[in-house]
Amino acid sequence: MPKKLFDPLAIGKVTVPNRIAVSPMCQYSAHDGCADPDWHGQHLMNLAMSRAGLVMIEATAVERIGRITHGCLGLWDDATEASLARVLAPARRVAHRETKFGIQLAHAGRKASAQRPWEGGRCLAMDADPWTTVSASAIPFDGDWHVPVELDQTGIERIKQAFVEAARRAMKLGIEVIEIHAAHGYLLHQFTSPMANHRTDEYGGNREGRHRLPVEIVKAVREAVGDSPVGVGARITGTDWAEGGITIEDAVVLASALKVKVKVKSVDVDVEVDAADYVCVSSGGIVPGIPIPVAEGYQVPLAERIKRETGITTRAVGMIVDPIYADLVIASGRADQVALARAFIDNPRWPWHAAQKLGATVTYPPPYDRIRPGNWPGAALARPK
Numbered sequence: 001m002p003k004k005l006f007d008p009l010a011i012g013k014v015t016v017p018n019r020i021a022v023s024p025m026c027q028y029s030a031h032d033g034c035a036d037p038d039w040h041g042q043h044l045m046n047l048a049m050s051r052a053g054l055v056m057i058e059a060t061a062v063e064r065i066g067r068i069t070h071g072c073l074g075l076w077d078d079a080t081e082a083s084l085a086r087v088l089a090p091a092r093r094v095a096h097r098e099t100k101f102g103i104q105l106a107h108a109g110r111k112a113s114a115q116r117p118w119e120g121g122r123c124l125a126m127d128a129d130p131w132t133t134v135s136a137s138a139i140p141f142d143g144d145w146h147v148p149v150e151l152d153q154t155g156i157e158r159i160k161q162a163f164v165e166a167a168r169r170a171m172k173l174g175i176e177v178i179e180i181h182a183a184h185g186y187l188l189h190q191f192t193s194p195m196a197n198h199r200t201d202e203y204g205g206n207r208e209g210r211h212r213l214p215v216e217i218v219k220a221v222r223e224a225v226g227d228s229p230v231g232v233g234a235r236i237t238g239t240d241w242a243e244g245g246i247t248i249e250d251a252v253v254l255a256s257a258l259k260v261k262v263k264v265k266s267v268d269v270d271v272e273v274d275a276a277d278y279v280c281v282s283s284g285g286i287v288p289g290i291p292i293p294v295a296e297g298y299q300v301p302l303a304e305r306i307k308r309e310t311g312i313t314t315r316a317v318g319m320i321v322d323p324i325y326a327d328l329v330i331a332s333g334r335a336d337q338v339a340l341a342r343a344f345i346d347n348p349r350w351p352w353h354a355a356q357k358l359g360a361t362v363t364y365p366p367p368y369d370r371i372r373p374g375n376w377p378g379a380a381l382a383r384p385k
């Protein structure tokens with residue numbers, strides 16, 4: 001059977017060379033939002049050589065108080081933009097269009113002002129330079145977390161504008177896919193989940209109200225992107241895994257709403273395009289302590305249902321590690337793209353090995369081409385069994 005994992009995929013006007021994406025992964029290694037030249041340099045360079053079709057840059061805060069931790073990456077001013085340009089430009093040169101770069105734009109809302117995971121991941125204590133957090137409602141993430149300030153209309157407008165400005169900066173950096181983070185319990189998930197949104201205005205109440213902010217943000221980003229060859233999408237929550245939380249039915253409705261038509265200029269004429277070209281379907285994170293049934297491909301059924309019921313291009317993520325399974329997810333039409341996170345940290349050359357296992361071919365970076373199996377006698381023997 002032909003291997004579908006290595007087929008190209010159109011994400012709006014962008015074509016990625018295969019169906020493999022590196023899932024966004026916070027590195028908690030930035031300095032006041034600025035990428036660390038050493039850490040981010042090597043991290044992105046490693047992934048640039050992976051031959052994944054798409055590398056999603058980690059959750060990147062659209063304003064300073066939207067960072068999860070003091071180490072989170074940002075894209076809110078000239079300094080953060082310049083720092084990302086410094087590490088991204090060499091990686092893009094090495095990737096040489098075999099791998100495209102996307103970015104996940106994010107706001108942590110009430111989960112901001114926290115320690116890095118290796119410091120404990122709790123909310124920042126008074127002596128650790130904490131900051132005031134914001135959310136849909138003044139409800140903390142957990143009993144002892146900061147009580148966020150409920151965003152008013154002015155605050156909501158500021159945040160919308162911050163997403164748009166960050167998207168403009170991302171385009172200046174040559175980034176080809178812009179993803180709005182509306183999952184994992186962060187700000188836009190706080191708006192969509194009844195477990196965190198108790199508002200009674202137009203941004204709360206019923207499902208339409210709770211979906212309003214992410215939909216407005218994706219629309220505004222699409223309007224800013226216009227007709228440029230840049231894909232726009234969102235990471236959404238397929239389920240909160242909890243009574244009274246988001247269900248897959250809610251997620252289907254949100255994915256559908258994200259396909260709302262937006263008018264953009266193409267040369268001299270107005271054309272109508274979908275606000276979102278794709279969704280990536282994740283789950284969980286709105287409150288601590290909810291058990292998640294983690295197993296191989298445990299979120300694939302969520303992506304599959306959304307794809308089937310809305311027709312939107314869908315990325316599946318979560319415990320996709322085995323190349324044969326990854327190929328099956330694509331070949332069986334359950335999702336259009338797979339994203340892997342931990343497997344890429346463990347093995348940044350995952351696509352090289354997947355291609356070998358599936359009998360497909362990938363192009364190696366030319367200086368490394370002699371180690372491609374079959375390209376030089378004994379190359380296959382040089383790899384541990």
Ligand SMILES: Cc1cc2nc3c(=O)[nH]c(=O)nc-3n(C[C@H](O)[C@H](O)[C@H](O)COP(=O)(O)O)c2cc1C
Nearest residue numbers: 023024025026058059317318319320340341342343
């Ligand atoms: C170190 C690390 C950092 C992560 N940071 C992000 C992030 O920035 N944005 C996001 O949406 N998910 C983040 N995630 C979640 C992953 O993108 C992915 O959804 C999750 O790990 C499940 O995929 P996996 O089983 O392939 O690891 C992170 C995961 C890890 C392990």
